């Protein structure tokens with residue numbers, strides 16, 4: 303009996319390790335497994351956390367040992383909440399502070415609005431069945447030329463030189479600028495869809511998203527840049543947590559459901575639909591509709 307138990311223990315451990323290795327290979331696992339990654343002295347400090355006497359004012363923050371620092375953006379940090387800790391971080395020459403606060407949040411009340419399906423895409427970042435269309439800023443694509451130039455200039459500078467340091471900074475700023483555009487769009491888009499400002503009978507009761515295999519899609523060489531530029535995974539993460547906060551259910555529809563190929567009016571499924579076909583034409587009932595709008599209707603119906 304004892305030996306069997308031991309064997310089972312071993313097996314569980316082994317399978318756990320195999321799972322970790324698999325996850326690591328996919329790039330999803332960020333744990334302790336593998337070779338150590340040493341910190342580079344050439345890069346920024348990353349971040350550090352401070353605890354103790356932290357006071358937030360309307361235009362500044364008082365941190366232990368650092369004193370009172372002016373804030374570039376006003377009104378973002380809560381001045382009345384109880385602050386537990388502050389994290390200072392640096393990104394491409396800009397310094398940020400985020401605070402962890404403790405506050406009591408009332409339980410979310412279930413929203414009672416309509417069911418909304420959201421189709422994620424490249425042409426339009428998101429198309430919702432309630433008519434909301436969010437344009438894709440294509441942050442990376444529109445800056446690719448600049449990025450290539452900055453990157454080239456950087457690589458041509460002699461290693462260890464002042465010029466190289468300068469070029470590094472310039473390149474980092476450009477990368478951060480692109481990331482900021484993406485971040486800004488995603489936050490605005492997900493907040494608009496979740497509609498925090500509207501009353502609970504207007505807010506959607508259920509938001510339906512497609513359960514996309516983003517990691518798999520990124521392996522498609524001709525589409526990976528465009529897909530990575532949108533930030534599908536981050537969109538999904540934001541919708542999930544923002545919806546949960548205010549009592550909206552989030553449902554996922556299997557990626558194998560033919561949400562694009564089905565006619566939202568008569569439910570006939572088309573055999574083939576090319577990615578370039580932006581307008582959906584139903585061969586059964588003759589419906590002519592925007593491809594993404596059609597998909598969003600189908601997603602809402604599948605809930």
Ligand SMILES: [Zn+2]
Pocket residue numbers: 565566567568569570584585586587588589
């Ligand atoms: Zn039809």
